[in-house]
Amino acid sequence: xxxxxxxxxKIWHLRSTKHQLAVWFGWLLGVxxxxxxxxxxxxxxxxxxxxxxxxxxxxMASRMVPPKWSYMDVLWGPVWDTINIxxxxxxxxxxxxxxxxxxxxxxxxxxVHFVRPVALFIIVASRSINxxxxxxxxxxxxGPGVLAGVIAIGLRSIGFCAKLLYEAIEEIDHSQVExxxxxxxxxxxxxxxxxVPQIMPAxxxxxxxxxxxNIRESTVLGLVGAGGIGLQLDASISTLAWTQVSxxxxxxLATVIVSEWVSAKIRHAII
Amino acid sequence: MLRIENLxxxxxxxxxxxxxxxxxxxxxxxxxxxxPSGAGKSTLIRCVNRLVEPTAGKVFxxxxxxxxxxxxxxxxxRTRMGMIFQEYALVERxxxxxxxxxxxxxxxxxxxxxxxxxxxxxxxEAFNLxxxxxxxxxxxxxxxxxxxxxxxxxxxxxxxxxxxxLLLVDEPTASLDPKTSRQIMRLICELCEERQxxxxxxxxxxxxxxxxxxxxxxxxxGAIVYDGPPDQLSPDVLTQIYGEEDWExxxxxxxxxxxxxxxxxxxxxxxxxxxxxxx
Numbered sequence: 409x410x411x412x413x414x415x416x417x418k419i420w421h422l423r424s425t426k427h428q429l430a431v432w433f434g435w436l437l438g439v440x441x442x443x444x445x446x447x448x449x450x451x452x453x454x455x456x457x458x459x460x461x462x463x464x465x466x467x468m469a470s471r472m473v474p475p476k477w478s479y480m481d482v483l484w485g486p487v488w489d490t491i492n493i494x495x496x497x498x499x500x501x502x503x504x505x506x507x508x509x510x511x512x513x514x515x516x517x518x519x520v521h522f523v524r525p526v527a528l529f530i531i532v533a534s535r536s537i538n539x540x541x542x543x544x545x546x547x548x549x550x551g552p553g554v555l556a557g558v559i560a561i562g563l564r565s566i567g568f569c570a571k572l573l574y575e576a577i578e579e580i581d582h583s584q585v586e587x588x589x590x591x592x593x594x595x596x597x598x599x600x601x602x603x604v605p606q607i608m609p610a611x612x613x614x615x616x617x618x619x620x621x622n623i624r625e626s627t628v629l630g631l632v633g634a635g636g637i638g639l640q641l642d643a644s645i646s647t648l649a650w651t652q653v654s655x656x657x658x659x660x661l662a663t664v665i666v667s668e669w670v671s672a673k674i675r676h677a678i679i
Numbered sequence: 680m681l682r683i684e685n686l687x688x689x690x691x692x693x694x695x696x697x698x699x700x701x702x703x704x705x706x707x708x709x710x711x712x713x714x715p716s717g718a719g720k721s722t723l724i725r726c727v728n729r730l731v732e733p734t735a736g737k738v739f740x741x742x743x744x745x746x747x748x749x750x751x752x753x754x755x756x757r758t759r760m761g762m763i764f765q766e767y768a769l770v771e772r773x774x775x776x777x778x779x780x781x782x783x784x785x786x787x788x789x790x791x792x793x794x795x796x797x798x799x800x801x802x803x804e805a806f807n808l809x810x811x812x813x814x815x816x817x818x819x820x821x822x823x824x825x826x827x828x829x830x831x832x833x834x835x836x837x838x839x840x841x842x843x844x845l846l847l848v849d850e851p852t853a854s855l856d857p858k859t860s861r862q863i864m865r866l867i868c869e870l871c872e873e874r875q876x877x878x879x880x881x882x883x884x885x886x887x888x889x890x891x892x893x894x895x896x897x898x899x900x901g902a903i904v905y906d907g908p909p910d911q912l913s914p915d916v917l918t919q920i921y922g923e924e925d926w927e928x929x930x931x932x933x934x935x936x937x938x939x940x941x942x943x944x945x946x947x948x949x950x951x952x953x954x955x956x957x958x
Contacts, residue, residue, distance in 0.1 A: 587781075592758035600792065
C-alpha cells in the first residue's frame with residue numbers, strides 16, 4: 409500500500425514496494441529488447457549503402473536543381489484534378505458518413521443490437537484500408553483515371569468522418585436534448601433542435617480537417633493510376649527526369665500549404 | 680390538475696427512488712418540493728412527463744392518465760407540461776428566439792420547425808413572453824452569451840410558450856446567486872398566478888421555498904414525510920426530512936428575512952394569496 413504506518417506516523421509513497429520493483433523491471437525489460445532489436449537490424453543492414461547515402465543524396469539533389477519551370481504548363485491540369493479528387497471525395501464521404509455516424513452513436517442509433525454493429529463495421533472496414541489500396545483495387549475495377557481516385561478518397565474518408573462524428577454525438581450534453589423532448593417534440597425535431605446544433609462545430613471541423621488530409625493523400629493516388637499529380641510524379645521518377653520531380657514536389661508543397669491555410673480560415677469562420 | 684397515485688420508481692441498479700408516492704396539485708397552486716439530494720425530487724417530476732419511466736402507479740393530468748400513454752399521445756400530453764431545468768438546458772448554440780420557439784415544437788410539423796417557419800402567432804407570443812421577462816432586446820443573441828439569470832428567464836419563456844397547464848420546475852435556482860434566485864422564483868410564481876398554472880418546484884433552498892410558496896411537500900428517501908404550509912415547518916419536521924441538524928438558525932433566518940424584506944413578502948403574499956384564501 410502507498411500509505412504505511414511507521415512508528416505511529418503515516419508515510420506515503422506514490423507506489424508500494426512491490427509496484428516500484430515491477431516498474432523497474434519493466435524498464436529493464438524494455439531497454440533489453442531495444443538493444444537486442446538494434447543489433448538485429450544492424451546485422452541485416454548493408455552499411456556500405458548507408459554510409460554512402462549522404463553522397464547519393466547530394467548527387468540526386470544536384471540533379472534536381474534547377475527545377476524545370478517550363479514543365480509547369482503540363483502540371484496545371486493534374487493539380488486541378490488532385491484538388492477535385494480531394495474535394496469531391498470528401499463531399500461523398502460526408503454525405504455517407506453522417507447517417508452512419510447517427511446509426512453508430514449509442515444515443516441516437518435506432519437499434520443498439522442490430523443497426524449499431526453494422527454502422528461500426530462500415531466504419532472499421534473503411535478505416536482499415538488505406539486510400540492507396542482502395543485506389544489500386546478501384547483502378548482494376550473501373551479503370552485508371554480521376555473517378556477511381558474520387559471513389560478511393562471517398563471510401564477511405566467515410567470511416568474517419570463517421571468515427572469522429574459519432575464520438576461527438578455521444579459526447580453531447582443530454583440535458584439540452586431532454587429539454588427539447590419535454591416540449592413534446594418528435595424524434596426528428598429532437599435531432600434538429602437538440603442534437604444537430606451541438607455537433608455543428610465538430611462537424612465543420614471534421615469535414616475541413618478531412619479535406620485537408622485528402623489533398624495530401626490525393627497527391628499520391630496517381631502512383632497507382634488513379635489520376636492527379638501523382639501520375640506525373642510516377643512518370644518523372646521512372647524516366648529519371650529529376651528536374652521535373654523537384655518541380656512536382658514544390659507544387660505539392662505549395663498545394664498543401666494553401667489547403668492548410670484555407671482549412672484554418674474555414675474552421676476559424678465556422679467555430 | 681395533477682394527481683399522482685402510488686407512483687413508484689425503481690432504477691435498473693435496484694435503487695428504489697420513489698416509494699408509492701401520492702400527491703395532488705390543484706389548478707393554480709404552486710407547490711414546493713423539498714428534500715435532501717437523492718430523495719427523489721427530480722425523479723418524481725421526471726416521472727410526471729416521463730423523461731423517466733415510472734415503474735408502477737398512475738399519473739393523471741386532468742383526466743388523462745400519463746403513465747401508460749403511447750408515444751404520440753405522450754408527445755401531445757407533454758405539450759401541456761412545461762419544464763424548467765436546473766442548468767437551464769438551453770440549446771446553447773441556438774439563438775434566444777429559437778430556444779423560446781422550441782417550446783412550440785409539439786405543435787409544429789418537422790419541416791416547418793426545421794426551416795424555422797413558425798406561425799406568426801407563435802412569434803408574437805415569443806416576443807410577448809420575452810418582453811414580460813425583460814429580454815426582448817436579446818432575441819437574436821446566442822443562448823451561450825447570456826448570464827445565468829437571463830438563461831433561466833429564457834428557459835421560463837420556453838416552458839410558458841407551450842401554453843401548459845402544469846409547470847415542472849427542477850431546481851430553478853441551484854446555479855444562481857441569492858438575488859437572482861429570488862428574482863427567478865418571484866417571476867415563476869407571478870407567472871403561475873397570472874396564468875393560473877399548477878406548478879411543482881423542486882428546490883433545496885428551504886428559505887426560498889418558504890418565502891414564495893404556500894404549500895411545501897417534504898420528500899425523504901422517496902416517500903412524502905411532510906405536506907403542509909410553510910409556517911408549520913418546525914425543526915422537528917426539518918430533522919425528519921433532512922436529518923439531525925440545528926434548524927433554529929434556518930427558521931430564525933426566515934423570520935428575519937420576512938422582517939427585512941417587506942417587499943419580498945408582499946410579492947410572495949400577492950403571488951401565493953393570503954392564508955385561508957381558496958387556491
